[in-house]
Amino acid sequence: MLGGQNATPKRRLVPLAGASRFPYTCLAMARILKFLSGRKMTKNERVAAALKGDHVDTVPVSAWWHDFEREWSAADLAAATLEAYRKYDWDFIKVNPRASYFGEAFGAKYAPREGRQPDLIEPGISSAEHLPRIERQDGRSGAWAEQLEALRLIAAGLDDEAPFVQTIFSPLATMSRITGSTKYVQRLMKENPDELLATLQPIAETLAAYSKASLDAGAAGVFFATVEWGSADVISMEDYNRFARPFDLKVLEAVQGAPFNVVHVCRTNNHLSRLLDYPGIAAFHWAVHQQGNPSLSEIAAKTDRAVMGGVSQEETMTSGPPQGVSREAHAAIDETKGLRFFLAPGCSIDPMTPEANLRALVKAAR
Ligand SMILES: [Zn+2]
Numbered sequence: 001m002l003g004g005q006n007a008t009p010k011r012r013l014v015p016l017a018g019a020s021r022f023p024y025t026c027l028a029m030a031r032i033l034k035f036l037s038g039r040k041m042t043k044n045e046r047v048a049a050a051l052k053g054d055h056v057d058t059v060p061v062s063a064w065w066h067d068f069e070r071e072w073s074a075a076d077l078a079a080a081t082l083e084a085y086r087k088y089d090w091d092f093i094k095v096n097p098r099a100s101y102f103g104e105a106f107g108a109k110y111a112p113r114e115g116r117q118p119d120l121i122e123p124g125i126s127s128a129e130h131l132p133r134i135e136r137q138d139g140r141s142g143a144w145a146e147q148l149e150a151l152r153l154i155a156a157g158l159d160d161e162a163p164f165v166q167t168i169f170s171p172l173a174t175m176s177r178i179t180g181s182t183k184y185v186q187r188l189m190k191e192n193p194d195e196l197l198a199t200l201q202p203i204a205e206t207l208a209a210y211s212k213a214s215l216d217a218g219a220a221g222v223f224f225a226t227v228e229w230g231s232a233d234v235i236s237m238e239d240y241n242r243f244a245r246p247f248d249l250k251v252l253e254a255v256q257g258a259p260f261n262v263v264h265v266c267r268t269n270n271h272l273s274r275l276l277d278y279p280g281i282a283a284f285h286w287a288v289h290q291q292g293n294p295s296l297s298e299i300a301a302k303t304d305r306a307v308m309g310g311v312s313q314e315e316t317m318t319s320g321p322p323q324g325v326s327r328e329a330h331a332a333i334d335e336t337k338g339l340r341f342f343l344a345p346g347c348s349i350d351p352m353t354p355e356a357n358l359r360a361l362v363k364a365a366r
Contacts, residue, residue, distance in 0.1 A: 043091045043162040047260065051282050051306050053340040059333055060091035061343040061365035063317070063358060065351045071098040072112055074146050078153035085162070088362055092260070093164035094223050095154065096348060097147055102169045103177030105143035106134055106203070115351075120180035128192040134178070136202035139210030148217045155218030163220035163260050168211050171204040171247035172235075173227035178203075182228050186235075189243055196243065204247035208254035221260035221282060224252060230275075231267035232292070240271055248278065256280040262308060266347055268292050276303045283308045287346025288332070289316075297335050306340040311361060313345035317353050322360035329364030 041049065041057045049056045064084075070076035077097055085093050100110035100118040107124030125131060140148065147166075154164055169177065175196075176182045188196040211222050228234050229244055255261055256279060264285045265272040269292035272284060276299070285308035288296055296307050310332025311317060316324050329343055343365045 044160070047092050047163055047342075050340060050342060051260065053304070053306075056338065059338045059341055059343050059365045061362055062090040062092050062094060063088070063345050063349055063353075063361060064094045064096040065349045065353065066096055066098070066117070067351060068098075068112065068115055068117070071096075074149035074153060077147075077150040078157065081150075081154055081164075082157040085158075088358055090162065091365075092162055092220075092342070093154070093158075094262075094344075095151065095164055095166050095219075097150065097167060099169070099227075100177060101143045101147060102174040103180065105137065105206070106174070106178045108178050108180060123180040124178040126179070128188065128195055131188075131192070131195045131199045134199045134202055137206040137209070139206050139208070140213045144210050144213065148213055151214055151217035151219055164218070165221045165223040165260055165262055166211075166214040166217075166219040168207055168214070168222040168224050168251060170224065170226045170229060170244060171200045171207060171251065172229045172244045173225060174203050174207065175200065176228065182234065189239060193242075200243065200247045201250075204250040207251045211251055211255045215255060215258050219258075221258040221262060222251075222255050223262045223264055223285075224248070224281075225264045225266065226271075226275075227266050230265035230270050230272070230286075232269040232271060233267065235271075237271060237274055240274075245275075248275075252278055252280055264347070270294075272299065273302065276305075281305055283342060285309050285342075285344065285346075287313060289328075289346060295335070296332055296341070300336060300340065304340075306342060307336060308342035308344050309346045310335075310341075310343050311345045313347045313349045317345045317357055317361075318350045320357065322354075322356045325357045325360040326364050329361055333364070 046056050046058065046060050050060050067080040070080040081093060081095055098118055103124060104110055109121040110118035111121050113119045151166055158164065175185050179185055214222060260282050261280055262283045262285050263275060263278055263281050265275060268290045270286055272286050273294060283306035284299060284303065286293055288309050289312040296310060300307050311325055311328045316328050332343060
């Protein structure tokens with residue numbers, strides 16, 4: 001099993017694309033063959049080796065952003081995703097759908113907005129009395145169906161060339177998209193904690209079913225995003241343990257056995273060090289340069305899972321010169337010795353990020 005060494009798979013193993021043709025256990029042999037033939041590793045071999053902590057020919061690299069105009073249909077999202085993949089030759093893909101669909105699935109209404117995150121038109125929940133309206137869904141119909149179709153199109157376009165992971169917002173982050181307000185969810189924690197807990201249950205069950213469906217549609221794992229709730233600026237660890245952890249685990253338990261589950265802990269002063277025991281995770285991803293966050297080597301010393309990130313998604317990727325991207329990327333590769341490491345910006349990047357900076361990121365890895 002590639003990820004989640006301490007977990008018993010409850011479902012069929014989902015190999016990295018192409019892994020069945022080149023068994024993971026043969027990677028040592030692959031290196032010898034590569035040495036003899038000068039052959040590059042395939043992307044699937046490279047990702048599998050990086051997850052295991054084996055030598056890689058080049059550090060796997062990727063980046064992702066919103067294409068705000070092309071995230072409103074499965075065909076457009078898949079086309080935008082594959083276009084970026086081909087242009088920059090990523091080693092793996094993090095699918096970056098519109099954030100609002102997690103709320104849309106539970107009745108919130110959002111509208112596209114040029115060059116920006118969607119606008120909330122009407123929340124799915126605007127008072128505590130509405131909370132019981134949230135019911136468990138099958139994770140395959142409604143708003144979920146569109147995203148699953150996008151995954152199938154991406155899988156077809158990739159034809160096993162490289163693994164991709166599907167973004168799954170945590171149940172609490174989904175609650176923020178349903179209500180349209182993090183502050184309102186914080187208020188529910190204080191004023192209606194039991195009702196909120198009862199509502200997070202069907203949300204977690206729905207996301208668990210949807211995560212499984214994403215694997216069936218071809219994803220090598222989930223990219224589990226805590227979004228704003230991974231930060232101590234937004235939630236105390238005590239509240240995290242009560243309102244987030246049990247529901248996070250319900251979702252992650254559904255994808256045990258997938259080889260490439262990533263946990264993304266967003267924002268400043270993050271709670272990452274307290275989430276390293278999450279089961280079945282292949283890699284942890286966060287913004288190492290943001291205030292109060294641990295370094296790559298600090299986390300690498302505490303876990304046998306891979307670490308992902310290394311370049312500041314804001315200052316460096318958006319406005320830094322390409323040399324700045326190169327400098328941060330090389331520093332990250334040196335810090336991790338390029339082992340069990342995935343080079344990427346610390347979060348989704350600005351869609352206006354200069355192409356030269358993205359080219360510098362890829363070049364630093366190769
Ligand atoms: Zn983030």
